[in-house]
Amino acid sequence: MNKISKIGLSALCGSLASIAAANAGALDVTGTAETTWTSKSGVVGNPIGMKTGLTFTGNGELDGGQTFAVTITHANKATWSSSNIALTTNSLGTFTLNSGGGGAGIGGFDDNQPRAWEEVWDTGVTTNANLQKGVSGSMNIAWASPTVAGTTLNVAYAPDNDGTQNNNKGVSGDASNYYGAGWDIVLEAKPSWDSGGFHLIVGASETEIEVDKDLGVGKSIGGDHQEAVVGLGITIGPVELGYQISGERLRTQSTNTPQYYGNDSWGIAFNVNDHLSASYSRARHLQTKTAKASHSKKDNATNANVNFNEYTPKSWMRGDSIQVSYTVGGASVKYAQTEYDNTAYGFDAKTRAEARIVAVSLAF
Numbered sequence: 608m609n610k611i612s613k614i615g616l617s618a619l620c621g622s623l624a625s626i627a628a629a630n631a632g633a634l635d636v637t638g639t640a641e642t643t644w645t646s647k648s649g650v651v652g653n654p655i656g657m658k659t660g661l662t663f664t665g666n667g668e669l670d671g672g673q674t675f676a677v678t679i680t681h682a683n684k685a686t687w688s689s690s691n692i693a694l695t696t697n698s699l700g701t702f703t704l705n706s707g708g709g710g711a712g713i714g715g716f717d718d719n720q721p722r723a724w725e726e727v728w729d730t731g732v733t734t735n736a737n738l739q740k741g742v743s744g745s746m747n748i749a750w751a752s753p754t755v756a757g758t759t760l761n762v763a764y765a766p767d768n769d770g771t772q773n774n775n776k777g778v779s780g781d782a783s784n785y786y787g788a789g790w791d792i793v794l795e796a797k798p799s800w801d802s803g804g805f806h807l808i809v810g811a812s813e814t815e816i817e818v819d820k821d822l823g824v825g826k827s828i829g830g831d832h833q834e835a836v837v838g839l840g841i842t843i844g845p846v847e848l849g850y851q852i853s854g855e856r857l858r859t860q861s862t863n864t865p866q867y868y869g870n871d872s873w874g875i876a877f878n879v880n881d882h883l884s885a886s887y888s889r890a891r892h893l894q895t896k897t898a899k900a901s902h903s904k905k906d907n908a909t910n911a912n913v914n915f916n917e918y919t920p921k922s923w924m925r926g927d928s929i930q931v932s933y934t935v936g937g938a939s940v941k942y943a944q945t946e947y948d949n950t951a952y953g954f955d956a957k958t959r960a961e962a963r964i965v966a967v968s969l970a971f
Contacts, residue, residue: 712791714743
């Protein structure tokens with residue numbers, strides 16, 4: 608009897624040890640701190656700025672070598688900005704539950720041009736540029752295929768693309784009765800060779816329109832909300848070149864509201880050595896609105912007849928940025944000089960903004 612008890616206890620201990628090993632994991636914390644000195648044309652006040660951020664990454668392993676990871680990002684002055692739970696399988700790719708942090712679907716490719724520091728529109732000048740995000744702003748489920756010859760297929764799905772991030776046991780409710788389910792699909796190819804390589808992205812997004820707020824009618828009036836992005840980057844030794852275009856059709860049904868958005872950008876970066884890099888980038892943003900009164904469907908908001916096939920001329924913004932970055936270990940010194948025309952989607956270059964930023968960043 609004692610022998611049987613010992614055998615049973617040994618088996619139980621072995622099982623517990625196996626379970627503990629399967630659930631063993633680690634939690635890593637990384638962070639950044641950055642200070643800036645910003646000079647803007649026509650703007651006065653204290654030029655000193657600062658931001659800090661923390662990222663918590665937990666990971667573990669399941670039986671068979673499959674892994675999982677949890678990432679929580681604490682952005683500057685925010686409770687948390689994004690989080691995700693990812694399961695990486697042995698042969699079926701990676702499945703991720705995203706809380707709307709911007710990295711899923713086409714949202715992770717809104718502007719992938721080579722640069723020494725930041726995007727043209729994110730260097731101190733307020734532009735309100737509309738960038739194509741797909742389902743990335745909503746709770747979504749994403750899948751990334753296994754990489755074959757440097758190529759990966761990414762798919763993301765939001766049951767309701769309403770721009771909300773739900774807490775545990777939460778439901779977004781009627782946050783948006785306008786948009787329904789949304790899908791993103793992106794093909795990303797990154798083959799490389801000894802002296803360089805290229806980076807190709809082709810992506811599209813479609814979100815159902817369930818009801819029009821102004822007309823009180825369904826999506827049959829115009830169709831679904833659509834977005835797309837195409838970009839190509841080439842690396843040749845220390846030089847990186849890139850060009851990208853993206854577009855969006857909102858299907859709005861009221862007068863004088865945006866109907867189309869478009870963006871194109873290009874950049875060139877030169878990596879002088881492992882520490883020093885410099886870049887020049889240009890971005891352009893277009894907007895088209897629905898035309899004013901004509902004759903067709905009735906706009907309940909203005910009680911006017913509107914022909915929704917007529918649009919105003921394109922209004923635009925355009926920006927240029929020169930950037931330099933020098934990095935030693937976890938410390939970086941960065942500089943950006945940016946100029947923008949028509950920061951409010953105008954028709955000429957009368958509105959002009961300039962900004963110069965010097966930043967010191969620390970990573971730990």
